[in-house]
Amino acid sequence: MQNFEFYAPARIVFGRDTQKQIGPLLAPRAKKVLLHYGGGSIKKSGLYDAVTASLRDAGVAFAELGGVRPNPRLSLVHEGIALCKREGVDLILAVGGGSVIDSAKAIAMGVYYPGDVWEVYEEGKPVEEALPVATMLTIPAAGSESSGDTVITNEAKQMKLGYGSPALRPVLSIVNPELFFTLPESQLGYGVADMMSHVFERYFTNTTHTDLTDGLCEVTLKTLMKNALLAKADPKNYDAWAELGFAGTVAHNGLVGMGREQDWACHGMEHELSAIYDVAHGAGLAVLTPGWMRYVYKDNIPMFVQFAVNVMGVRGSYRDPEALVLEGIDRLSDFFKKMGLPQTLADLGIGGEQLELMAKKATWVAYGGEECPLGGFKKLRWQDVLNIYRSVR
Numbered sequence: 001m002q003n004f005e006f007y008a009p010a011r012i013v014f015g016r017d018t019q020k021q022i023g024p025l026l027a028p029r030a031k032k033v034l035l036h037y038g039g040g041s042i043k044k045s046g047l048y049d050a051v052t053a054s055l056r057d058a059g060v061a062f063a064e065l066g067g068v069r070p071n072p073r074l075s076l077v078h079e080g081i082a083l084c085k086r087e088g089v090d091l092i093l094a095v096g097g098g099s100v101i102d103s104a105k106a107i108a109m110g111v112y113y114p115g116d117v118w119e120v121y122e123e124g125k126p127v128e129e130a131l132p133v134a135t136m137l138t139i140p141a142a143g144s145e146s147s148g149d150t151v152i153t154n155e156a157k158q159m160k161l162g163y164g165s166p167a168l169r170p171v172l173s174i175v176n177p178e179l180f181f182t183l184p185e186s187q188l189g190y191g192v193a194d195m196m197s198h199v200f201e202r203y204f205t206n207t208t209h210t211d212l213t214d215g216l217c218e219v220t221l222k223t224l225m226k227n228a229l230l231a232k233a234d235p236k237n238y239d240a241w242a243e244l245g246f247a248g249t250v251a252h253n254g255l256v257g258m259g260r261e262q263d264w265a266c267h268g269m270e271h272e273l274s275a276i277y278d279v280a281h282g283a284g285l286a287v288l289t290p291g292w293m294r295y296v297y298k299d300n301i302p303m304f305v306q307f308a309v310n311v312m313g314v315r316g317s318y319r320d321p322e323a324l325v326l327e328g329i330d331r332l333s334d335f336f337k338k339m340g341l342p343q344t345l346a347d348l349g350i351g352g353e354q355l356e357l358m359a360k361k362a363t364w365v366a367y368g369g370e371e372c373p374l375g376g377f378k379k380l381r382w383q384d385v386l387n388i389y390r391s392v393r
């Protein structure tokens with residue numbers, strides 16, 4: 001096990017009707033907030049009215065900025081930074097899923113950053129100060145309600161990049177599983193694939209003596225798969241959504257990755273799909289993850305045997321470990337199929353014409369600098385990434 005430091009200060013307020021507490025919870029922290037959200041769904045559902053009423057009753061003033069789209073855009077982030085400066089905002093309240101929260105975090109650090117906030121993503125410049133962010137989760141998926149991470153798409157450059165800093169962890173997050181009841185079935189599938197990927201990126205490691213975090217990863221994955229099928233069968237199953245909402249937070253608050261080398265190759269590969277083709281993040285991960293597994297498993301067969309047996313429930317002879325591994329990967333693909341998720345790039349409407357460019361962008365070869373291989377479990381150069389893209393066409 002590697003040395004580590006774990007610090008996750010986000011306050012999670014979880015359960016029924018918790019959205020009604022937002023005003024009193026924020027009043028000690030802020031006099032004026034930016035209410036940040038996506039499309040019109042929070043207004044149609046009545047959530048917007050509930051949130052704004054709670055803020056007004058608690059004496060918290062607010063400006064607002066809607067319009068966040070999946071794969072959140074840099075252009076709206078720039079608009080939000082200007083609005084926060086103009087309105088004297090001292091906290092950002094993100095009401096939505098991971099895209100809204102990621103956009104809020106970008107705005108939060110952009111308010112204090114002296115240049116264009118895109119430099120932080122592209123050049124990895126350090127951020128020491130940001131406006132505090134609070135969230136109200138409407139889609140369990142990204143885990144952004146408790147993480148210090150944010151991902152933004154620069155639509156002009158067709159680049160999607162992530163950034164992480166402790167300064168970006170939300171100070172408060174409201175998670176009410178009742179708010180998930182009206183999600184389309186496709187969003188359930190995308191969210192589960194994303195949450196599972198957050199665990200996979202930490203679980204598949206060459207680090208040994210990680211019994212505790214191995215177990216945490218495995219039970220989180222099994223919880224997600226079990227309850228995703230229950231929520232799919234009954235979209236108003238509160239208990240299933242509660243398990244999914246809590247698991248999504250655990251999957252990405254950092255805990256399950258402590259003390260182990262992490263991977264993140266699938267996320268790096270998927271960001272190129274989203275940047276060019278604007279596909280749903282979870283949909284892209286559902287296609288790429290089994291392809292990545294089949295490409296890398298021979299580098300550490302025991303790790304994949306453990307996954308097949310402990311997570312996917314494969315039974316068979318340990319004298320044929322490769323058969324166990326391949327059955328486990330097939331079962332994962334079958335689960336994604338049951339959730340209505342795409343199986344190939346063709347299912348996403350992606351042809352072969354951009355695959356080499358995406359592979360080179362993912363490893364930074366396309367930008368003329370030194371190649372930056374993806375992954376920790378197995379280092380993937382651009383030719384490896386291209387091979388994986390081709391394998392899932």
